[in-house]
Amino acid sequence: MRALKLAGQIASVALVAALLGLLVWKVVQNDRTNVASSFAKNHKTKPVDFDLKRLGRPGSLKLSAFKGKVVVVNFWASWCEPCKSEAPRFQAAYKRYGDRVAFIGVDTADYSSDAGRFLDRYGVTYPNVRDPDRSVLGKYGGLPIPRTFVISPQWQVTGYIFGEARAADLESAIQKALAA
Amino acid sequence: MRRLAAIGAMLALAACPAALASGQPRASQADLEGEIMCPVCSTTLDQSDSPIARNMKADIARRIAAGESKQEIKDALVAEFGQQILAAPPAKGFNLLAWLLPFGALFGGALVLGLLAWRWSRNREPSPPAARLSPALERRVDEELARFDEG
Numbered sequence: 001m002r003a004l005k006l007a008g009q010i011a012s013v014a015l016v017a018a019l020l021g022l023l024v025w026k027v028v029q030n031d032r033t034n035v036a037s038s039f040a041k042n043h044k045t046k047p048v049d050f051d052l053k054r055l056g057r058p059g060s061l062k063l064s065a066f067k068g069k070v071v072v073v074n075f076w077a078s079w080c081e082p083c084k085s086e087a088p089r090f091q092a093a094y095k096r097y098g099d100r101v102a103f104i105g106v107d108t109a110d111y112s113s114d115a116g117r118f119l120d121r122y123g124v125t126y127p128n129v130r131d132p133d134r135s136v137l138g139k140y141g142g143l144p145i146p147r148t149f150v151i152s153p154q155w156q157v158t159g160y161i162f163g164e165a166r167a168a169d170l171e172s173a174i175q176k177a178l179a180a
Numbered sequence: 181m182r183r184l185a186a187i188g189a190m191l192a193l194a195a196c197p198a199a200l201a202s203g204q205p206r207a208s209q210a211d212l213e214g215e216i217m218c219p220v221c222s223t224t225l226d227q228s229d230s231p232i233a234r235n236m237k238a239d240i241a242r243r244i245a246a247g248e249s250k251q252e253i254k255d256a257l258v259a260e261f262g263q264q265i266l267a268a269p270p271a272k273g274f275n276l277l278a279w280l281l282p283f284g285a286l287f288g289g290a291l292v293l294g295l296l297a298w299r300w301s302r303n304r305e306p307s308p309p310a311a312r313l314s315p316a317l318e319r320r321v322d323e324e325l326a327r328f329d330e331g
Binding site: 077079080109110111112114132133134135143 | 220230231232235260261262263
């Protein structure tokens with residue numbers, strides 16, 4: 001009977017230790033895969049790949065297909081006020097840089113119809129994809145949005161703009177990636 | 181007059197929502213707002229006033245007015261935002277665990293409690309037998325009691 005009691009106590013302690021371990025692992029893992037926090041800690045940060053459905057047209061778009069180019073990834077939504085202000089700046093930069101820089105908009109937690117109207121309203125013509133359940137946004141830091149990441153041709157994140165991207169910040173982040 | 185009533189009935193049938201025609205219960209705004217999550221605030225729609233929650237409430241109201249059933253509205257929202265828009269996971273596949281585990285835990289807890297109570301009742305020391313009085317002492321107690329009764 002005493003041995004049974006001891007076994008029960010050991011099992012309880014082991015269970016608590018395992019749950020604690022799982023919690024620590026989850027926190028560490030989350031920190032590692034979160035591009036924004038990794039970049040903010042000055043770690044060499046690789047972008048997390050994604051393959052998402054195109055917004056407003058059939059097919060999907062894979063981030064890693066743009067390897068070797070400077071890529072600007074902008075997380076936005078039609079209900080996000082700062083996104084409305086920054087959208088024309090992204091479109092202007094897209095026109096200015098042409099083939100030298102790829103722009104990808106990631107519409108997140110949004111109605112596709114609202115998102116489509118948003119693109120029409122702000123004249124956005126670069127490729128946009130949908131991240132309806134925020135699964136990709138989560139790997140890049142989660143809410144709030146907007147968030148913008150600039151990736152160098154060497155496939156490192158070299159620029160990160162949290163919140164509304166001002167023209168000067170966007171320009172300097174793109175220049176830094178082009179010079180990398 | 182009869183013809184007018186017949187035309188009215190036909191018009192009502194034509195406008196009858198698909199939900200009623202399919203025998204499904206009509207959706208209620210309050211029910212749905214309590215069962216659908218706001219995608220950006222980790223609360224149900226009824227507890228959120230974020231812009232996207234307001235859009236979703238308006239969308240639900242439009243769909244109810246169009247006669248969609250509760251399930252049709254939920255399906256449309258899942259198609260738009262993914263499965264995690266539902267406050268409670270559907271009771272199938274791996275999600276079934278979320279429904280069964282609480283009952284399992286409750287049953288397990290009751291079992292452990294019962295087992296502990298059973299063990300506790302078995303381990304209790306039996307009460308010692310009442311000490312028997314010696315015949316002399318018993319006689320003396322009787323005498324004392326008799327005297328007490330007389331007094």
